[in-house]
Amino acid sequence: MPFAVIPAPLTVEPVAGAPVPFADVVLTAPDERLAELVAEVLTPAGVTVSGAVPDGVVAATLALVLDPASGPEGSANPERYTLRAGDGEVVVTAPERVGLLHGVRTLARLVAGDAPEVAAVVVHDEPRFGWRGLSVDVARHFFGPADLRAVVDLAASYKLNRLQLHLTDDQGWRIQIPSRPELTERSSASAVGGAPGGFLSVDEFRDLQAYAAERFVVVVPEIDLPGHVNAATHAYGDLTPSGEPTDVYDGIEVGFSRLHLDLPATEPFLRDVLTDVAAMTDGPWVHVGGDEVLTMAPEEYAGFVRLAQSILVDAGKTPVAWQEAGGAAHGDQEGAAAAQEQAGVALDGPTASDAPLVRPGTVLQIWDTRPDPAPMLDAARAGARFVMMPATRAYLDMKYTPEHPLGLQWAAFIELRDAYDWEPADVVPGLPPSAIEGVSAAVWTETLATRDELFSMLLPRLPAVAEAAWSAPEARGWESFRTRVAVEAAAWRRTGKPYHPTPQVDW
Numbered sequence: 001m002p003f004a005v006i007p008a009p010l011t012v013e014p015v016a017g018a019p020v021p022f023a024d025v026v027l028t029a030p031d032e033r034l035a036e037l038v039a040e041v042l043t044p045a046g047v048t049v050s051g052a053v054p055d056g057v058v059a060a061t062l063a064l065v066l067d068p069a070s071g072p073e074g075s076a077n078p079e080r081y082t083l084r085a086g087d088g089e090v091v092v093t094a095p096e097r098v099g100l101l102h103g104v105r106t107l108a109r110l111v112a113g114d115a116p117e118v119a120a121v122v123v124h125d126e127p128r129f130g131w132r133g134l135s136v137d138v139a140r141h142f143f144g145p146a147d148l149r150a151v152v153d154l155a156a157s158y159k160l161n162r163l164q165l166h167l168t169d170d171q172g173w174r175i176q177i178p179s180r181p182e183l184t185e186r187s188s189a190s191a192v193g194g195a196p197g198g199f200l201s202v203d204e205f206r207d208l209q210a211y212a213a214e215r216f217v218v219v220v221p222e223i224d225l226p227g228h229v230n231a232a233t234h235a236y237g238d239l240t241p242s243g244e245p246t247d248v249y250d251g252i253e254v255g256f257s258r259l260h261l262d263l264p265a266t267e268p269f270l271r272d273v274l275t276d277v278a279a280m281t282d283g284p285w286v287h288v289g290g291d292e293v294l295t296m297a298p299e300e301y302a303g304f305v306r307l308a309q310s311i312l313v314d315a316g317k318t319p320v321a322w323q324e325a326g327g328a329a330h331g332d333q334e335g336a337a338a339a340q341e342q343a344g345v346a347l348d349g350p351t352a353s354d355a356p357l358v359r360p361g362t363v364l365q366i367w368d369t370r371p372d373p374a375p376m377l378d379a380a381r382a383g384a385r386f387v388m389m390p391a392t393r394a395y396l397d398m399k400y401t402p403e404h405p406l407g408l409q410w411a412a413f414i415e416l417r418d419a420y421d422w423e424p425a426d427v428v429p430g431l432p433p434s435a436i437e438g439v440s441a442a443v444w445t446e447t448l449a450t451r452d453e454l455f456s457m458l459l460p461r462l463p464a465v466a467e468a469a470w471s472a473p474e475a476r477g478w479e480s481f482r483t484r485v486a487v488e489a490a491a492w493r494r495t496g497k498p499y500h501p502t503p504q505v506d507w
Ligand code: TNX
Pocket: 137, 254, 291, 292, 322, 367, 391, 395, 397, 408, 444, 445, 446
């Protein structure tokens, strides 16, 4: 398999020219920081990168050049790039630095053989979707900065560009909130089954965002409301009707905890938390959860969704929420009219009383493909954007098989081929393709306590979902993927990353 690139580029064409010996490389890059990142990507592939020709060594040249006239013909995609290799040199061109790094990530996978070389090729490439994510649950079990940097590196290597952090849940509160210190003082030490907890300080969160941003990954913090809140009600008794804090919870049931919109402490709590999180978040998005609130009337739920969105919009952020936030029908005449006006669209079809709750631009994440899609189509008409994370394909905490020792199984068993072989545009029937913002994997950590356990669920399935997010349908194919992923595994073995050796691949 000469071109074992994951995710599959749009086009890879062999061309005339001698292969480029690629053990030692002299690099020219637009800036020092990018040069360091190139070394970070190529060194594990067995390439020595330097800025000048070492004495007595025949070195290839690698030139990274900012050039708007690159990428697939006619493309205006900001992440596009072109890679040309042959006759002693490799040139990567892209309009932006992110495209140059994508090109180098592709290059790392074109380096093959014992005396490594790169075949003479031309690659033109661009992502299919703008949101290519991985969501990690750090609430059920805590994963700290070092683990999360390793996750960023892994995700970025597959050209993923969003790291969603599920920071709060019943079992623990994992992010310092300056205006509400009790959240982490009282509710961060717990985790599933009595495991040690932990939390990210504001500084650690900022440092992680900076680390990710250098690698062109945006961190999306998720504060799960108005359910999944036992850690909050344990820290603040005034969030409960009795005024008494709830007990620590270290089980793995979902759906039992909730906030109460009519309690006087609730709105100030939401304002404090979401305003602080917005202030410490570099990226444009903050996620407010909204999933699995099983014990709340629709009107109260709608009140939470409206309040959370308005706090975030006032704080200058774009809200993200689970699909439930787009789903319920509510008698909000005014909100519907405002949404139509802002979206600049006429909502033909739904009456004001089933007007979508979400604002234009709000990102909804689809995880459950069982409910009626009609409310999602209404939300799309109101300007919502969609990220596809079907639990039956992209929930990488699901067991591979019934025998698999780790993971849950409520949605499906997800073998590698299941994680690979699905079409994002088919997840919500009838949704216009233009409303699809992207694709994301998720890994929930009820059963995953260590980095190795986490990685063994991500590998090899994360690259499969990443290809659904990046690659054009015509560039994809299971038979090709299963061959490419076997080549990829050599890099995992070299760098000590645990993976599940599924029998679907000839490793
Ligand atoms: C569903 S889907 C959840 C999480 C669980 C996960 C386990 C969704 C938004 N919530 O609370 O951790 O299933 O697979």
